[in-house]
Amino acid sequence: MIEVRDVHKSFGTQKVLRGATLTIAKGEAVVIIGRSGGGKSVLLKHLIGLLPPDRGSVLVAGEDLACMDERRLLQVRRRFGMLFQMAALFDSLNVYENVSFVLRRERRHTEGEIRRQVAEALEMVELPGIEEKLPSELSGGMRKRVGLARAIIYRPEIVLYDEPTTGLDPVAGDRIDRLIRRVWEQLHVTSIAVTHDMKSARTISNRILMLHEGVIYADGPTDSILGSSDPLLHRFVNGISTPQNEGP
Amino acid sequence: MCRGYLLRPVFNPIYQRITSFLRDLGEVSLLGAEVVRSFRLNRPSWKDFVYQLHFIGVKSQSVVITTGAATGMVLCAQTYFQFHKVKMDTATGAVVSVGMSSELGPVLAALMLTGRVGAAMAAELGTMKVTEQIDALRTLAAHPVDTLVVPRLLALLVSAPLLTAEAILVGITASWLIGVKLLGIDSAYYLVNMNRYTIPEDVFNGLVKSVVFGVIIAMVSCNKGLTCRGGAEGVGRATTEAVVIASISILVTNFFLTLFLARLIKG
Numbered sequence: 001m002i003e004v005r006d007v008h009k010s011f012g013t014q015k016v017l018r019g020a021t022l023t024i025a026k027g028e029a030v031v032i033i034g035r036s037g038g039g040k041s042v043l044l045k046h047l048i049g050l051l052p053p054d055r056g057s058v059l060v061a062g063e064d065l066a067c068m069d070e071r072r073l074l075q076v077r078r079r080f081g082m083l084f085q086m087a088a089l090f091d092s093l094n095v096y097e098n099v100s101f102v103l104r105r106e107r108r109h110t111e112g113e114i115r116r117q118v119a120e121a122l123e124m125v126e127l128p129g130i131e132e133k134l135p136s137e138l139s140g141g142m143r144k145r146v147g148l149a150r151a152i153i154y155r156p157e158i159v160l161y162d163e164p165t166t167g168l169d170p171v172a173g174d175r176i177d178r179l180i181r182r183v184w185e186q187l188h189v190t191s192i193a194v195t196h197d198m199k200s201a202r203t204i205s206n207r208i209l210m211l212h213e214g215v216i217y218a219d220g221p222t223d224s225i226l227g228s229s230d231p232l233l234h235r236f237v238n239g240i241s242t243p244q245n246e247g248p
Numbered sequence: 249m250c251r252g253y254l255l256r257p258v259f260n261p262i263y264q265r266i267t268s269f270l271r272d273l274g275e276v277s278l279l280g281a282e283v284v285r286s287f288r289l290n291r292p293s294w295k296d297f298v299y300q301l302h303f304i305g306v307k308s309q310s311v312v313i314t315t316g317a318a319t320g321m322v323l324c325a326q327t328y329f330q331f332h333k334v335k336m337d338t339a340t341g342a343v344v345s346v347g348m349s350s351e352l353g354p355v356l357a358a359l360m361l362t363g364r365v366g367a368a369m370a371a372e373l374g375t376m377k378v379t380e381q382i383d384a385l386r387t388l389a390a391h392p393v394d395t396l397v398v399p400r401l402l403a404l405l406v407s408a409p410l411l412t413a414e415a416i417l418v419g420i421t422a423s424w425l426i427g428v429k430l431l432g433i434d435s436a437y438y439l440v441n442m443n444r445y446t447i448p449e450d451v452f453n454g455l456v457k458s459v460v461f462g463v464i465i466a467m468v469s470c471n472k473g474l475t476c477r478g479g480a481e482g483v484g485r486a487t488t489e490a491v492v493i494a495s496i497s498i499l500v501t502n503f504f505l506t507l508f509l510a511r512l513i514k515g
Contacts, residue, residue, distance in 0.1 A: 084380045088384035
């Protein structure tokens, strides 16, 4: 469903991706792990065409995003939903307007239908009855759950999560993990998340990719990656630093 | 080589200014092309347009009225002080009217709009950019130009000439009050001379200019917001640049528009 071929990306003199290559099949629950600042979010943004690669290609259902202009990309993005690291809710809109944003723009739903679907989406993220609240009135965890409701209300085929548990306490993080798992199981979406939270990765994935120095260093089922004896993987998964500060 | 090294501090800032200007010009041109595309492909959102119209048109009135009144009064007083020396007191109304209609009304209203509306646009869009709200829009299959730029541009196209007309009217009324009630100019002569020397083209010129200035404010401010980088510092920089660039563009464009419109009217 998604194929990334030899993608390179630099920002100024800093090379972030140096030939990342991966394939994700329909219905998988994939987590991309790697060091902070290692290019995970950059890679995720390539998958949805928010960033163009300097070299290489990103194919979604056989279509190369690198060859599309922004308006063509908008059509491809209808397949995607995305939860941002800080939720990226629209400040000036209340929860109802945020969650119903896509449905209202489509102009083919009645207000009653939209209201019902928003209520369902908020129910799914365990936040019923907060339609009238503003994003500034919500906690970090609630904002992420509203962001998730906004990302899934139009039933996308692929849902992307950028650091879904970052900045949350362990309980709120666990709640988000369970929701991501539930969305994957109930809506049958392809789930792709980037995180460096190993507990979260274990809960929400059935496959893990490790991005290291701009390339995919490891790729395998969740259990085998988390239990790997590879020194680099082992140190990263168990959070062991090295005295020379080399590697993860 | 040594000479080149010595000259670098002199030429580098000039080189950077030129490249920065060309980059801004290119970005605004590309944004303009995207706006045209948006008009061709989409129906603008009525709700967003009305919201922006309220924010730009209704909420800017106090600023524009104050500016128009203050300018009209000062211009009237200064003109009177000079004309009084040569016994031409009753020509004061004509000078104020022509000046307010074709130059001061549109330029000062535009500068006030740049400060109030342009800065707000750049800051709002810049904040949306650095908090990933613009990216969120794009992931929700909404083009930022359709959603954010077009309603603001349309609202400015409607608001700018109306606010300019208001500034002109208030300025002339204020000048009449100062001239007649405070400085003692005969009201009938004041109004007759004003009518004689102010031609409809003066008002037309002012309104045409205000439309062009509205486009400049919207395009420069939206572009600065959408291309903002960094955090709070980036938003601050984008806002400052938007106000400075739009203000300078308005003043420079005003000069060329004055020449162009004068030639157009003369035929």
